Amino acid sequence: MALLDIRNLELGIARGSELLPVVQGVSLAVEEDETLGIVGESGCGKSLTALAIMGLLEGTAVRIAGGTIHFQGRDLLALSPEERRRVMGAEMAMIFQEPMTSLNPVYRVGDQIREAILQHRSMSGRQAHQRALDLLELVRIPDPMRRIDSFPHQMSGGQRQRVMIAMALACDPKLLIADEPTTALDVTVQRDVLELIRSLQARTRMSVILISHDLGVVSETCDNVAVMYRGRIVEQAPTSTLFSNMSHPYTLGLLGSIPALDHDVEWLDAIPGRVPTLDEAVPGCAFHPRCFAAQGACRTVDPGAAAVSPAHFVRCHFPQGSSS
């Protein structure tokens, strides 16, 4: 049984009496000790899917319109808010792109980590302090005895992200959701943080969902990848399969958009046009107005997900061949 099993998740934004769909028919599974990458551009629904898993959509305009989210066999969407809170933070945790907005600027980082621990565990203040020190050491903050008394603004962006990871790990979560965890960081710091997440995972066997716009980051860190476009998963496969046999024109377009580092390309194979806004209804396949392979059926019929090989699913009428 998968640790996390999402079936046909539907999310919508309430607009008057209408519900504009923002996530449609998303099905995902994450096994223990596995890293799943979710790739897509802004507005594709990758972050909203994560917030739905974490139960953080309450108080927003986003509504869950259908589907199930099973975590360790329990349907999270059927739990009461109270039960939900107990699972959150203790068994799953989330880190965000900009740690400064998640850390409280007026408290020392040690106090914030201790608070995260004491929310979910009963232990003395002294034990919590020791646990906070251990966690700072675990995320490789140099000189934790001194840094535990630092304020967030006294730390670099990379160190703040490490503190966020320490807080997320406070209760040994089974699932860590990292939403663009390195997007705001310099590349050399990004490398260190990605390696840290990998090594922590190897140690604790936790599962990770890594949300990113960067195919390179996902390629280097994930076991499986789901590519999202306008609320749907358009392609999903084990990472090595995906990168050796990309089938969806959108995935290929993303790849073509990235300038190469090891050879010169005259012009990038950019995807034409832009993502339609939520108000613009697109009949048929949502990608067809930008797609080089679009034909008649694409303009009228929304394609279902079909397997091109075992464990490799594509939502496209004309998936591209293995030669491309």
Add this chain to the structure above:
Amino acid sequence: MTRPLLEVRELKTHFSIGRRGFMRRKSVLRAVDGVSFSIHEGEVLSLVGESGCGKSTVGRTLTHLETATAGTAMLDGRDILNLSPAAFRPLRRDIQMIFQDPFASLNPRLSIEQMLAEPLFIHGLARDRSEARERIAATLELVGMDANSMSRYPHEFSGGQRQRIGIARVMILTPRLVIADEPVSALDVSIQAQVLNLIKRLQRESGMSMLFISHDLGAVRHISDRVAVMYGGRLVETGMKRQIFETPRHAYTQRLLASIPRLGKRIG
């Protein structure tokens, strides 16, 4: 490539940062600390480095958004760093800047037409409104926008379209040197590619020179002729694009290149 259009020698831009405590001395931040490079006519030089290395300050100093502490920047045999604001003003047409968010400094109540007409009138490039409109329509088409968009307002456009309009505002002046500071960093991957292609095409067609400031090494490889790598306020390595990417000499350049996540490689 011909003679250098711009020749920067030993540029320094220092900032004094607030004194801590009443009797303490002010401390100095050496954002740019002795940088030299030249840009030839029709050439694209990239300035690459991580946050805080001083790369943006170089561009801002050359356009008088910051004041140089020392050094010279010769354009047509004239040092542009020592010019008074009044003497520099006419040069602003020749040296234009593309920002990450071009609309951050523009009035959101202005229509696109008003926004693009403003620089034309300031620099005396259009006599009347109909002449300006003609030029605006042509420039919008040049950047891949419909000429009808001139009657619309900034909030009606997506990030990629806004950057196209920002680029139009620069290109309408036919500048000789464009300083582009992270022009695609805020855009989605697929839109980044469109805008990078656009900037490259416009540079080729117009023959303008460009200083391309970026942390994104892929974008830098795509667009430049030469690359300068900056670290801690200084240039650690300058070379032809292929040399920098294929045989980097400085340890920092090597580390930077090794840090970029690659497709089909796995860490851990």
